[in-house]
Amino acid sequence: MFSDMRVKMKRLAFFRSIFYLPNLITISSVALLFGILLDWQHGSLNMVLMSLGIISEPINWLNNPTTAQLSVSLILTWMWFGHSFIVVMAGVSGISRDYYEAALIDGANRWQTFTKITLPLLKPILLYIMITSLIGGLQLFDLPMLLTDGVGSPDGALNTMVLYLYNQAFKYNNYGYASAVAYGLFIITVIFSIFVFKGMYGNQNKKEKQV
Numbered sequence: 001m002f003s004d005m006r007v008k009m010k011r012l013a014f015f016r017s018i019f020y021l022p023n024l025i026t027i028s029s030v031a032l033l034f035g036i037l038l039d040w041q042h043g044s045l046n047m048v049l050m051s052l053g054i055i056s057e058p059i060n061w062l063n064n065p066t067t068a069q070l071s072v073s074l075i076l077t078w079m080w081f082g083h084s085f086i087v088v089m090a091g092v093s094g095i096s097r098d099y100y101e102a103a104l105i106d107g108a109n110r111w112q113t114f115t116k117i118t119l120p121l122l123k124p125i126l127l128y129i130m131i132t133s134l135i136g137g138l139q140l141f142d143l144p145m146l147l148t149d150g151v152g153s154p155d156g157a158l159n160t161m162v163l164y165l166y167n168q169a170f171k172y173n174n175y176g177y178a179s180a181v182a183y184g185l186f187i188i189t190v191i192f193s194i195f196v197f198k199g200m201y202g203n204q205n206k207k208e209k210q211v
Contacts, residue, residue, distance in 0.1 A: 002089060016089070020082035027079075031146035034075055038062055062147060065157035072143055072158060080136070084129050091125035092118065127200045131193050138189050141166065161185050 002012060022030075037044050040060040049055045061067045095118065103113045119126075144158035151167060152159025161181065169178035 002092075016082075016086060018082075019085045022079045023082045025079070027142045028146060030075065030079060031143055034071070035062075035147060038071060063154050065155050068148075068154055068157050072140075072147065075143060076140070080133070084133075087129060088122065088125060091122050095121050123200055127197065130196050130200070134192055134196060135189055138162075138185060138192075 002015070038061040040046070040058055040063065043058070043061075045061070046055070046058040050058070059067065061071050099117045099121075100113060103117060108116070138160075139162050140160045141162040144152060144160055144163055145166075148154075148158050150163075150171075152163055162185070165178050165181045165185070168174045168181065
């Protein structure tokens, strides 16, 4: 939408700034903000939903495993969407306009242009985003730590690997076990990164060999 030659998006710099702004806020401030918004008794979200008649009674967002995980996922998506947006826009800007002009002349529609030109040429950028997002997800610690009691409540729904490692090392003094968990996390990260890389480029290499 922001790079379509047929639709000239106005105030692109403004949208870039708005999308990237949450990424500049410290995680402690984000946790404090959403802790207030999602508060069970006096939270703004519950107040708004009740005033609109969507819910009849307050929802304890951070005390239910499903809603707690969903809340953390949406908060992280809100925080990091702008970073991914800027990186993808930089990748799109690096694609030669000649490809799009040729596709436009040949009568290709937007979907064909996206799947045949934009998406294949963005594979390195998408690979970078997928791997860094994967590593960031596996190393998630600060937001669950600040939003909950520090042990991954409720019912361990927010007990990420790094939070578990931290508690084992600095709360229960199981340093050897925490070290083993850290090595396990490293191995898991490497394995998943290899799977992502193979998934992105494995089929392409097979097609090139067949050609």
